[in-house]
Amino acid sequence: MQSALKLSLRASLWLTGFALIAVLALAVTDRLSAPAIAEQERAALLRDLHQLIPADIHDNDLLGDTITVKADALLGTDEDQTGWRVIKNGKTVGIAFTVIAPDGYNGDIRLLVAINDEGKLLGVRALSHRETPGLGDGIDIRKSSWIRQFENRSLSDPEPAFWKVKKDNGIFDQFTGATITPRAVVKAVKKSLEYFAANKDSLLGNKQ
The missing domain is CATH 1.20.5 (Single alpha-helices involved in coiled-coils or other helix-helix interfaces)
Known part of the structure; x- marks a missing residue:
């Protein structure tokens, strides 16, 4: 025993x-x-x-010139995040930050947006997502060029009422058989522009 x-x-x-x-x-x-x-x-x-961000519009270390972007419902988060300033000859000419589309087909879609000092989009990239392969994952630049249609767009181009996918009477393309994902991205990108417009001075470091 x-x-x-x-x-x-x-x-x-x-x-x-x-x-x-x-x-x-x-x-x-x-x-x-x-x-x-x-x-x-x-x-x-x-x-x-x-x-x-094209090399000819900045002369700074993009990762080194950062600011805190305050949490806001327009950005889809309740946490502060990092913003990366675009600087040329000592002047801030743009900003990059992240925005979350909470209504993707399979959950959150995290996007990186870059906006110049005139409120025009330099571009958008999908940083992370869980969208369906072969359908919603077309938002990834490695899968398709779909996301490049935001380049040079602003809140006035198109008019706010047309910041939608074509199925919803907007101007942005959707994917065949997948509307939820592009709809969520379009909405989030528009909100990022609205956030920029409301916080332009603090984002660019302008005196108010």
Whole structure:
């Protein structure tokens, strides 16, 4: 009886030991990989910023000139976020920040928008989403050029009433068999322009 108890106790100790080793190994792996993951995310963000912001309109370090963009319902979040200023010859000529479309087909769609000081879109990119492959994922620039139709658009081009997909009597294309995703993106991009218009001075650092 005592022998069986000893064997059971020994087995339990071995299992506990293995579990602790596994947990420690995972913790060490996570800690070692964290810098590499952070660097990959930084490189991906810089790539997206450079896609949206032409080299000839800025002379600053885009990742270095940041501001805090205050949380707002128009941006689809209740948390402050980072904004990246576009600066040329000491003057802020644009801003990039993220906006969330909460009504994608499969949940949140996180977008990066860049807007110049005249309120025109330099461009939009989808940063993260869970939209259906082959349908809603056409918002990804790697899948199609659909998202480029926002370039040079503003709140006055088109008029607010036409900031919709064509199925809803707007001017923006939708996808065949998938309207929810593009509808959500169009709505979120319009809201980002509304946010910019309401907060232009603080976003660009202008004196009020």
